[in-house]
Amino acid sequence: xxxxxxxxxxxxxxxxxxxxxxxxxxxxxxxxxxxxxxxxxxxxxxxxxxxxxxxxxxxxxxxxxxxxxxxxxxxxxxxxxxxxxxxxxxxxxxxxxxxxxxxxxxxxxxxxxxxxxxxxxxxxxxxxxxxxxxxxxxxxxxxxxxxxxxxxxxxxxxxxxxxxxxxxxxxxxxxxxxxxxxxxxxxxxxxxxxxxxxxxxxxxxxxxxxxxxxxxxxxxxxxxxxxxxxxxxxxxxxxxxxxxxxxxxxxxxxxxxxxxxxxxxxxxxxxxxxxxxxxxxxxxxxxxxxxxxxxxxxxxxxxxxxxxxxxxxxxxxxxxxxxxxxxxxxxxxxxxxxxxxxxxxxxxxxxxxxxxxxxxxxxxxxxxxxxxxx
Amino acid sequence: xxxxxxxxxxxxxxxxxxxxxxxxxxxxxxxxxxxxxxxxxxxxxxxxxxxxxxxxxxxxxxxxxxxxxxxxxxxxxxxxxxxxxxxxxxxxxxxxxxxxxxxxxxxxxxxxxxxxxxxxxxxxxxxxxxxxxxxxxxxxxxxxxxxxxxxxxxxxxxxxxxxxxxxxxxxxxxxxxxxxxxxxxxxxxxxxxxxxxxxxxxxxxxxxxxxxxxxxxxxxxxxxxxxxxxxxxxxxxxxxxxxxxxxxxxxxxxxxxxxxxxxxxxxxxxxxxxxxxxxxxxxxxxxxxxxxxxxxxxxxxxxxxxxxxxxxxxxxxxxxxx
Ligand SMILES: Cc1cc2nc3c(=O)[nH]c(=O)nc-3n(C[C@H](O)[C@H](O)[C@H](O)COP(=O)(O)OP(=O)(O)OC[C@H]3O[C@@H](n4cnc5c(N)ncnc54)[C@H](O)[C@@H]3O)c2cc1C
Ligand SMILES: Cc1cc2nc3c(=O)[nH]c(=O)nc-3n(C[C@H](O)[C@H](O)[C@H](O)COP(=O)(O)OP(=O)(O)OC[C@H]3O[C@@H](n4cnc5c(N)ncnc54)[C@H](O)[C@@H]3O)c2cc1C
Numbered sequence: 001x002x003x004x005x006x007x008x009x010x011x012x013x014x015x016x017x018x019x020x021x022x023x024x025x026x027x028x029x030x031x032x033x034x035x036x037x038x039x040x041x042x043x044x045x046x047x048x049x050x051x052x053x054x055x056x057x058x059x060x061x062x063x064x065x066x067x068x069x070x071x072x073x074x075x076x077x078x079x080x081x082x083x084x085x086x087x088x089x090x091x092x093x094x095x096x097x098x099x100x101x102x103x104x105x106x107x108x109x110x111x112x113x114x115x116x117x118x119x120x121x122x123x124x125x126x127x128x129x130x131x132x133x134x135x136x137x138x139x140x141x142x143x144x145x146x147x148x149x150x151x152x153x154x155x156x157x158x159x160x161x162x163x164x165x166x167x168x169x170x171x172x173x174x175x176x177x178x179x180x181x182x183x184x185x186x187x188x189x190x191x192x193x194x195x196x197x198x199x200x201x202x203x204x205x206x207x208x209x210x211x212x213x214x215x216x217x218x219x220x221x222x223x224x225x226x227x228x229x230x231x232x233x234x235x236x237x238x239x240x241x242x243x244x245x246x247x248x249x250x251x252x253x254x255x256x257x258x259x260x261x262x263x264x265x266x267x268x269x270x271x272x273x274x275x276x277x278x279x280x281x282x283x284x285x286x287x288x289x290x291x292x293x294x295x296x297x298x299x300x301x302x303x304x305x306x307x308x309x310x311x312x313x314x315x316x317x318x319x320x321x322x323x324x325x326x327x328x329x330x331x332x333x334x335x336x337x338x339x340x341x342x343x344x345x346x347x348x349x350x351x352x353x354x355x356x357x358x359x360x361x362x363x364x365x366x367x368x369x370x371x372x373x374x
Numbered sequence: 375x376x377x378x379x380x381x382x383x384x385x386x387x388x389x390x391x392x393x394x395x396x397x398x399x400x401x402x403x404x405x406x407x408x409x410x411x412x413x414x415x416x417x418x419x420x421x422x423x424x425x426x427x428x429x430x431x432x433x434x435x436x437x438x439x440x441x442x443x444x445x446x447x448x449x450x451x452x453x454x455x456x457x458x459x460x461x462x463x464x465x466x467x468x469x470x471x472x473x474x475x476x477x478x479x480x481x482x483x484x485x486x487x488x489x490x491x492x493x494x495x496x497x498x499x500x501x502x503x504x505x506x507x508x509x510x511x512x513x514x515x516x517x518x519x520x521x522x523x524x525x526x527x528x529x530x531x532x533x534x535x536x537x538x539x540x541x542x543x544x545x546x547x548x549x550x551x552x553x554x555x556x557x558x559x560x561x562x563x564x565x566x567x568x569x570x571x572x573x574x575x576x577x578x579x580x581x582x583x584x585x586x587x588x589x590x591x592x593x594x595x596x597x598x599x600x601x602x603x604x605x606x607x608x609x610x611x612x613x614x615x616x617x618x619x620x621x622x623x624x625x626x627x628x629x630x631x632x633x634x635x636x637x638x639x640x641x642x643x644x645x646x647x648x649x650x651x652x653x654x655x656x657x658x659x660x661x662x663x664x665x666x667x668x669x670x671x672x673x674x675x676x677x678x679x680x681x682x683x684x685x686x687x688x689x690x691x692x693x694x695x696x
Contacts, residue, residue, distance in 0.1 A: 003608045257690050272693035277686035278679070284690060285622050292601035313594050366583075368590035373566050374580045 001299050003292075009073045016074050019050065020081035026343060032084045033346075036195075037162055038203035039085030044117055053087070054115030057095060061111035068236065072243045072298040079247030082346050084202060086120045086159035088244070092237040093158075094121035094167045097181070097229050101221035106183065110165065122163035122186070124154035124207055125230060132234075132359045134176055134227050141170035141180060141214060148172070150182070150190075150212040156356075160186065160193050160205035168209075169226050179226035182218050189213075200349040234358045235311045236301060242294045242318040245354050248347050249287045249325045255343065256280065256329040263334075270332070279328050286321040293317050309371035316364035319355045326351055375549050376603065379556030385424065386553070392416040392425040395545035396471050403530040403538055408491070412469070426467035426494070428458040428516055429539070436680050438473075439483045439536065445474035445490060445523065452476070452490065452528075454498075454521040462674070464501050464514040467494050471542070477533050489535040489542070491527040498522070508666035546675055547620035548610065551603035554627040558596055558634055561664065564657050565589060565638055579641070588637045595630050602626060618689035621681040628672035635665045 005013065023043050032040060047053060056071050057063025071091070078087065095114050098107060113119035129136050139152025150170055160166060163186045172178040186193070190212040196204040221229050257280055260271030270276050297314040300307035326348045330337055337344040355361070375394075378386040386393065397416045400408055415423035434440035443456030454474060464470065470492040477486030492499075498521035503511050530538040566589060569579040579585055606619045638661035639646035650659025650666075672678065686692045 001604070003605050257692075260692065269693055271686075271690075272695045274679075274683070274695045277690075277692050277695065278682045280690055280692065281622075281625075281682040281685040284685065285626055288622070289598040289601065289626075292605060293598060296597075296601060310597075313597050316590075316594055317598065362587065365587045365590040365594075368593055369586035372562075372589065372593050374569065374586050374589060 001296060003295075005073060009070060012070055013073050013077055015050070016077035017080070019046075020077060020083055024081055024083050026346075029082050029084060029346065030340075033201035033349075035201070038159065038201055039162070043083070044085060047087070048115075048117035053091060053117050056091070057099065057111050057115045061107060062115035063111070068239075068302045069298050072239060072294070075240045075243040076247040076250075079244030080251045082248065082350070086122070086162060086203065088237070088240060089123055089158045089163075090114060090119070090121040092240040093123035093233055094165070096236045097167070097220065097233040098183075100232060101181070101229050106220070110183070113164075119164040120159060120162055121165050121167060122157050122160040122205070123233070124157040124160065124166050124168040126156045127153060128155055130155060130356070132356075132363060134179060134230075136176070137169060137171045137179055138175045139168070139170050139209060140175075141172050141182060143172065147213055147215040148182070148218075150184070150209040150214055152209055154207040154209075156196065157193075157205045157207050159203040160207050161195055161203065166191075166207070167220065169230055172223060178224045179230070180223050181220040181226040181229040182214050183220050184212065184214060184218060198353070200346070200353055202350065202353050204353075235307060238311050238315050238358050239294065239297050239301060239307075241354055241357050242290070242314045243298070245318040245322045246287070246291050246294050248350065248354075249290060249322055252325050252329045252344065252347050253280070253283050253287050256283070256332050259333055276332055279332060283325050283328055286324060290314070290317050290321045309368060312359075312364040312367040312371070315359065316361050316368065319361045319364075322354060323351050375552040376556035376559075379553045380560045382557070382560070385419075392423055392469075392471075394549050395542045396425045396427075396469075398545045399471075399538065399542040400529070402541065405526075405529075407526065408529065412491070415468075421466075422468045424463070424467050425469045425471055426461050426464040427471045428461045428464070428492075429473045430460045431457060432459055436677060438539075439487070441473055441475055441487065443472075443474045443518065444478075445476050445488060447476065447525070447532075450525055452523040452525065454490075454492070454518045454523055456518050458516040458518075460504075460513045460674075461516050462513045464494070464516055465503060465511070470494055470516075473535060473539055476535075480533075484536040486533050487535040487539070488532050489529040489538045490523050491529060492521070492523055493527075496521050496523070506667070506670055508663065508670075510667070543675075544616070544620060547624050548606055548616065550620070550627055550675065551599060551606060551623035554631065555596065555599045555603045558599070558630055561634060561638065561660060562589070562592055562596060564660065565592075565641055568657055569641060585641065588640070592630075592634050592637055595633060599623075599626060599630050618685045621676070621684035622689075624675060625678050625681040625685075628668075628678055631664070631668045631672070635661070635668045639665050 023046055032038060051064045052074060054063035055066045056068060059065045098110055126132060127136050127138055139154060141148040141150045166184045166186050168182045168184050170180055170182055172180045190210045192208040193205050196206055198204045260276055260280060261269050263270045293314040297307055297310040300310050329344055333344060336342060393416060397413055400412055429438055431441050431443060443458060445452040445454050472490045472492045473487055474490055475486055476488040480486040498519040500517040502515040504513050504515060505511050569585055572579050602623045606616050606623060609616050642656050642661055645656045646662055648655045650663045655662065687694055
């Protein structure tokens, strides 16, 4: 593994940072937290011009055919600045499994619309319990000879309210069995989508399916193999989520470090007090450790190697570090950051979304335990 | 370092064999004669290639530059007087890598220090063993009574020893992450095997979710340590000089050892107090020994506070608090 970015990745990183500070001002992000859409369509279209939605999609479908690592670099920058929107759900959670499990006709139908930014996608996997586990899947797709009829509920489906298409994980047998992934038009009859108000306004939705019809052509991959699709997409999407968290943690560390040098109490910068200094050092060590674990996982995926344990480690670490770094940052800032006007709150409000995306810490630790022979 | 430590090769840890920093330092700033004489001995792995390192004194621990041991130069030799403490392995070493004061008339206490090679067979050296609270004899007090050191044993430039010592300390700290990673990895493997082989409440301990999660957390910390070890090695191999990384790694090593030792004793339960050499010791006593030693060992090569001061100042650019 290389501990440095390629020249091309460095350029992408610089360009992304530049774009985000220009197009996605702090004031704008604050508005979007309250916005009913939860994202800025103008910025979304400008991202299309830069080719980001299609970054890792094949050229044949209007993409740029870039490496997974490039997308990781981009996500890290998006996390640093906080770019709210359906990029993660569309690309990370839906386009990636489509590329791998989609039939040629499905890819031809859907990928160009993703690359051109015309379609937004949302993954519908969690249910009322909110737990990421195959045994929780009760939303059923019953076959009636002519096709499938979907009934049930999905919770915490991000940006479903603005999505054109849904990737819905259903059971085609008893609860938790015969899991099958369906590609469903979000505007279809029988689908009701409503917003779940959250602390960060990150477009969380509840979806209800009432007798929604689907055909076998709408199945992604094979019938009964839907959890394979979920597992595959989770590994990649998790690395992207971790990269986003990593960018956020770096931003929090940088702003806290700068504040500690600047803020004077008792006639000295508070950064000269050893307890503050050592807290900042612990934050740095945590963030650097996270960064290397994320890049290791990304690198393994990009090299086509087995990555499940490395991914679980990166996610467990991201969950721990993001929370720790934000709590310490609040403490070091004193009261000033405990205000709506301060940037730190954005990062803090997003902790729980990231933590419970596609598996919490206990889930990851269980996976690591399996990986070390327990 | 990683593999040697994984297999617990004697003499590799604490740098006593000279592999950790003496050899590398001599290659960088030793004289030709010194390289010819000492490097083959270090490479041979023979007792004549074993070194100890004498920096610390009663009043110079973290504040290393405070050393008082005097080396007064005559025509052909230095006359050494004073005391060192905590000198690991002095009772086994053939040579000593020694910091002494060669000039007292200086503006800053970092000036006037020189780095010397001391032949441990020289007359006038008294070695007094110190037993640590685990009952193990690792370190010693050293007393020097007019010990003669040939001028040819000066390493680098006289009175500029501080800068050579900083380089030597950097070698020492760079090697810590790979070394601790190897050793800790082995112990973690032992613990995994132990919980698979032992039963509690009618099932293998490895099925207990609390134990599973503790060992998974320890594995995650080990993986992080591995990344730090590889990062610093990668940087050095690319010719990038690490600035704060070794200090970060040292502090992280101590955290990893502490958590692993505590988890280990929790898994062994009440047996974790059984003497390491007893026939009833579990896992050959390695967990007990690790637990008895980790807090004390974490002091060696610079305390947690000192490492964090270094990172705070050199990486984060924070004002020096003292
Ligand atoms: C919820 C809330 C309610 C409040 N209500 C009131 C109120 O009703 N009335 C009122 O008057 N005030 C109130 N305050 C203000 C509160 O008392 C101050 O925020 C607090 O004293 C810290 O001061 P500061 O925010 O200026 O932080 P700073 O003093 O700037 O501290 C910043 C950081 O530096 C650290 N630091 C500062 N000096 C040292 C030192 N010598 N050694 C080590 N570390 C140091 C601090 O621990 C902190 O981590 C409230 C604050 C909050 C958050
Ligand atoms: C197992 C072992 C092996 C050793 N082997 C060797 C060896 O082979 N050769 C050798 O020369 N030495 C050796 N040492 C000595 C070791 O380098 C010193 O013990 C260490 O540098 C700390 O010095 P001290 O014990 O005098 O503690 P002190 O420097 O007195 O420190 C006491 C406490 O004060 C804290 N402190 C001191 N200064 C600061 C500061 N500026 N900011 C914040 N906190 C501070 C320290 O962190 C520590 O917690 C060994 C020590 C041990 C435990």
